[in-house]
Amino acid sequence: MIPFNKPHLTGKETDYIKEVFASGKISGDGNFTKRCHQFLQQKYNFKKVLLTTSCTDALEACAILLDIKEGDEVIVPSYTFVSTVNAFVLRGAKIIFADSNPDTANIDVSKIESLITSRTKAIVPVHYAGVACDMDSINAIAAKHNLYVVEDSAQAIDSFYKGKPLGSLGHLSAFSFHDTKNIISGEGGMLVINDEHFEKRAEIIREKGTNRSAFFRGEVDKYGWVDVGSSFLPSEVTAAMLLAQLESIDKIQTRRKEIWNRYYSLLKSLEEKEFLKLPVIPDYATNNAHMFFIVLNNLETRSKLIDHLKRNNISAVFHYISLHASAYYVSKHDGRALPVSDMLTNQLLRLPMFYDLKNDEVDFICQKITDFFTTL
């Protein structure tokens, strides 16, 4: 079976983890965490980053930092992962779902402004498949209406918008290092703080509401409970694994892009024959090869193609189910139809995409897809 995902290890992870055990400092914010922070701040020019135990945690920290309260409204695409909205729902926010673009599966920027009310606090764009949302337009709308922008950059490591790294464009941003992402630490994430007035409080929220980080820097002579917070910092074991991965990021990205480009060129003729649509990378965006998806013409075709690939030992999987129609939120949604989100729910299919995928496996997958449309 060709799996949909297979976590890639660089080989250095175990060496670094052994160093952690030898050092006797296993809890968080030690040497490896510092080295990850430095690496990420230098490579991507992020002003301030904090490792977290997941992207979900980083998003929860964002909702606390923005003081999201009962009755506040947050604009989020319906076609996303639950954590994007759960973080804000936990603080009492009402989610105002936006529709998506059919070609990138990113939030449809033209739909945002009509959703803004006097209660709107934030816009949360998601860089789907690691391809940038139209951030200049989103930031202009946010500035005009005095709103915060939180980028869900879970899939967006090493990807850019007009030359600027994703995650550096909103007030705050959240990344994931879950096994399914390009760079992994099992579970893991990162909060990026671009608006410096959030910096101090972000450290406090991540440290159970205490000013422990400032204490260890010698800025205060004792530490205590100063705000709300949680335990969002990962252990050094997680940071050690992450550093090993980060040190191989250029190699990992080069191979993933080769795989992505191979899929694209092998499937192009099927798009020309209108059997399927391939992802679109807008001029302002780069492609970090997080995902390779195709969009089929209808749900029935997608189901049959999934079965056909399964019979050929290939695991291809659909993705999100529109959150506005979810069991938890359907009764809270304002009832607006979100046709593109529903179309993507039914018609988008993700193909196997991981560093160790071989060229002949990509060729085999594309051959089986071609057979499905042309010989069956």
Ligand SMILES: *Cc1c(COP(=O)(O)O)cnc(C)c1O
């Ligand atoms: C993976 C993902 C998350 C959650 O990341 P975790 O690190 O597993 O919490 C959130 N949003 C999006 C868009 C994701 O793809």
